[in-house]
Amino acid sequence: MPLEIKHIPVAEVACSNCQACCCRLEVMLISDTGVPEQFIAVDQWGGETMLRLADGWCSALDRQTMQCSIYEKRPWICREFEMGSYECLHERSKHL
Numbered sequence: 001m002p003l004e005i006k007h008i009p010v011a012e013v014a015c016s017n018c019q020a021c022c023c024r025l026e027v028m029l030i031s032d033t034g035v036p037e038q039f040i041a042v043d044q045w046g047g048e049t050m051l052r053l054a055d056g057w058c059s060a061l062d063r064q065t066m067q068c069s070i071y072e073k074r075p076w077i078c079r080e081f082e083m084g085s086y087e088c089l090h091e092r093s094k095h096l
């Protein structure tokens with residue numbers, strides 16, 4: 001019997017139909033990309049992450065559009081997070 005392998009069509013995976021699932025993840029700041037101070041949380045050891053709000057979402061997320069409000073200055077980790085990647089699909093499966 002052939003194995004059933006389910007593929008999610010790439011066309012269906014898009015940030016525009018996602019509600020920014022990955023913007024609930026912890027994002028460490030490991031290089032200076034110009035993120036404005038008010039969006040940065042600093043821990044007791046001086047480590048910096050994107051400040052998240054009580055509901056878990058990144059403080060830099062525009063709630064009207066569900067898009068990044070600091071896109072040009074977004075952290076390196078956000079730049080590396082690829083739409084359609086394993087991590088992306090994993091986050092979508094948790095929230096959508």
Ligand code: SF4
Nearest residue numbers: 014015018020022088
């Ligand atoms: S990268 Fe993936 S998880 Fe993040 S907003 Fe886009 S589709 Fe959603």
Ligand code: SF4
Nearest residue numbers: 023058060061068078
């Ligand atoms: S900085 Fe922008 S892309 Fe990165 S988690 Fe926050 S809202 Fe999402």
